[in-house]
Amino acid sequence: MGSRHEISLVVNGEERRGTAPARTSLADFLRDTLGLTGTHLGCEQGVCGACTVLLDGAPVRSCIVLAVQAEEREVTTIEGVGGPDALSPVQEAFCETHALQCGYCTSGMVLAAQALLDADPDPSREAIDEALGGNICRCTGYVQIRAAVERAARTLAEEAVPHE
């Protein structure tokens, strides 16, 4: 099983600590040690993108990042994006366009979209496909997901206009 390590990191703005064997993935640490089950595991091989979280603001596949690699770093999971009473513009747009069905890939998809819009507030269609291209959705065929990202970009642009 190997050595156990004390890990401290910032998750969704809060300092969190836990111990885990060195081989523990960040995804397993978030789910099993911290109880953040909004991060879902689809392939555990770094391909499907379901487990995407933000590590210091950049999207990573938490199934192939070790928990110890997140030591002293900042992690954002779906729980940190927005709760049911305070949806983020991306989450709101996903609801408005029905950009999901079973919900299993949705956490990773929302975070990938969030990372895109953080970096590129007005993404082209190609940029959207590029940002979401590593996140597999088996339910939707992506049509309503693309629409959600475009809609969220519009909302964010409107919010960014300074009020008189």
Next chain:
Amino acid sequence: MSESYRWVSRPGNIREDRRFVTGRGRYVADITPPGTLHVGLVTSPYAHARITGVDASEALALDGVVAVLTGAELAKDTDPLRQYLAVPEVQWRPLAVEETRYAGEWVAAVVAESRAVAEDGAELVSVDYEPLEAVLDPEVAAAPDAPLVHPAHGTNVMAHREFRWGEVDAAFEQAAGTSRVRCRWNRNSTVPIETFGVVASWDRTRDLLDVWASIQMPQFPDQLAHALRIPTNQVRVHFDVDVGGSYGVKRGIKHGVLTGYLSRMLGVPVKLIEDRTENMHGGDFHGPDRIFDVELAYTADGVFTGIRIDVIDDEGAYPGRSPLQLAKPIGAIVGPYRIGGVAYNATAVVTNKTGQVAVRGFGQSPTNYAIEAAVDAAARDLGVDRLELRRRNFIQPEEFPYRIPSGTEYDSGDYPAVLDKAEALADLAALEARRDEIRASGRLAGIGVATCLEPGGGNAIFENVMNPSNDKTTFPEGCRLRVDADGQVTAVIGISSAGQSHDTMVSTLVGEELGRDPRTIAVIRADSLTGMPSQSPVGSRMTIVLGQAIRGAADELKAKVAAIGAHNLGVSPDEVGYDGGEVFVRTDPDRRLGWREIAVIAHRKQHRMPPGIQPGLEVVHVAHTPRSGTLAAPDGTVQLYPCYSFEAHLVLAVIDPGTGRVELDRYFIAHDCGTVINPDVVRGMVYGGTAHGIGVALYEQFAFSPDGQPLTTSFMDYLLPSAHEVPDIADAEHCTPSPFTSLGQKGAGEAGYMGAPAAVAGAVNDALAARGAPPIHALPIKPSDVWSALRATEEQGEK
């Protein structure tokens, strides 16, 4: 649309979405009762081998490993899993006994304190094998001298049925011409992003097995109980578990039996979450794997007169329910076309591959692909435009209900109007101009067409068709409606959902039926012991059959409300009307009683209740599938499903001649599923099913080496379409209501997938034809296939 509804057919308000976008879904992997142990699996490295010894001592010595279970030990105390054909010698068990019959088959289970340690332990279990000859090719397997997958059964052919309906001999004898295609639908599956998982917890003080599973399967609780040899009322399956995609395949009966057994043995909850490789090769979740030989007969004018379909399906090692997927297409065996004579010869064989299970459409999409390939071949042979040939042969709107030769009556449809809609949506002239421009630029381009049916309202009569000794005809759904003393409405259903937005569907339908705002209606999942009979969301059936149960429950509830209202208004029940929950005297509408007051009377005021009426406002209605209840005739004719949705696809494919890579440039669908309950949900189904069909057409295949080793064990080699591969899809909806459902609705859960493989293949073949290359009739069409076809044509030209 003739009816107007208050809430039905309105977009938005999908109540599940808020939960999922915040990561608050509750999937089986999220459920870990205190004290849970975890399962790791030892799997067979051979496609066919005799197990000569299992040594678990090293695994048991590992810190954290609690137990190791072998197939022989499990078999002593359990019964084999259910077979739907009469094949008693074929024994399907969670862990292999004596022989393994495919690479990846489970041989032993290791139970440990964590999933990681269980996997470590599985690596330490030493199994001795004596390799046996394997058979991989279904046509070889069907031959008399083939190595046998189940020697006790005596043959690899599990079922062979020959059907002839209508004037098929005359059709072929008198045909002006026929077109024939041999098509290969290679092995693929739905491969949900969530693997299968199950938690089982045996309570020995109450004799109750609690099960939480990622399940979409009829009779799962019963089959668990039977295999575990415990009474059916000692298994409680919880349906308030979110299923992370299924599309038919989430039927982990062997997973359930294994964990249920281990939990009883160890006295603690036991959890099994497949990893991706186990899901792709050990779960028995593969889909249809078929070779078709189709011949279409027609007159000199291109009017279809007969069709012959020979199909052989490779079930993998354990047939289970999968051979029944050869029978469902009998209900739409002529597609949307008027064809008077049909010969259908279906053969199910076993090979040394992973077992097959129900996949989206239950065999219909492969058959649609074969029919459409034959129609395209006829268009080529006759030199007739593909759309024109389809229009010439469509069943016409005034002919419904229309009985096809195999006995099923299509309920309703307007195929010419839907194809017109697709053509208008695509702006076909512009699409053709774009195709020609692309061709002029040096790339290949082609337009694909498919027009096909989605049977909806699934029943299980195909069990009887493939196995006449099985006389099951009942396949119901139920709904409980309860109104509490405050007048709040709760709808209780007994199923789990895998993305179909059932909470939205149920609240919308209950709201519409009762005239109450759907946003105020709670939807709750009962478990298998407190719920109503249900067969789960298979066969595009929930809006139809559950819709019928909701109609029945609402009618009964409204009758009770009216009786209480009438009694308190001093009139007889036939003198009152019902309006959004209020009861009024028809001749004097100002005399009325409110919903809330009636609810209070029903719960608390016996002195104001009419005699003979039970207190409370609670009803349960269990509905049959519409149009079911009749066994198949000896010639196989039968009313299969009650409702037939229709879809027309037009797609433009562009091919790089250097690499053979296919890119889909434009995609259009017109779709008719009758009355739409929620347009956003239906569109999502159409888009998603189409994307799934694109995967089948171009990317997805479970491939095996000649000795039966799986070559596709991750998403790096089994390719699911990403946003890069799925173009924007434009969908136009048409509504031809079904006369047999509560509001005219039909099925939609398999939409898009029904026609996309045929349409995409047709587009590639149209592109190849323009270069003089022959059509490709095997899916998926890989770049190497396209490249080879082009290369062969070039070489031909050079000679």
